[in-house]
Amino acid sequence: MASEEDVLRTEIRWSYVVAGATALILGAILFAGLARGINPPSNLERIDPKTLHLTGEFAEGNLGTRVAPNGDVTVRIVTTQFAFVPQCVVVPTGRRVTLRFASPDVIHGVLVAGTNVNTMVIPGYVAQVHSTFTKTGDLLTPCHEYCGLGHSQMWAVVRAVPPDRFAADAEGRANCDRL
Ligand code: CUA
Secondary structure, eight states, X not given: OOOHHHHHHHHHHHHHHHHHHHHHHHHHXXXXXXXXXXXXXXXXXXXXXXXXXXXXXXXXXXXXXXXXTXXXXXXXXXXXTTEXXXXXXXXETTSXXXXXXXXSSSOEXXXXXXXXXXXXXXXXXXXXXXXXXXXXXXXXXXXXXXXXXXXXXXXXXXXXXXXXXXXOOTTSEEOGGGX
């Protein structure tokens, strides 16, 4: 028969274990966020899903990779049932890239294999993720949010190339055909 003191001692011992586990998990979250730059997407920016393809940054002519005069690289992709538009985008390695996604229909998801890019794309909002690509090659980019019967055929490619192979035209456009 355990005495009240024994019970108390056991409870205190377990409270240390629980506190330790909590500290470990908190530490892992802080390490991922601060040291590795892995954060939940927190961009709050609205866009009208009914008109996003007509004018503005998600009109067809503005999609894909753009290099601004100041050197900022921005990738814009429309996620729609059941395709990424464009299906291939090119990015330079070793440089901060801003990826922006919008959906005109239902919720989709974007994951670029082996990188920190992982977000949902919710109609009505612009999903934005920053990344610095390190690996070169064609990175598989599937939709990871069930969006209908064609979900499993919905995927894209992010082509990461070394900076010396990355080239934009006079308007700052870079695309997979030019490589
Ligand atoms: Cu789009 Cu699943």
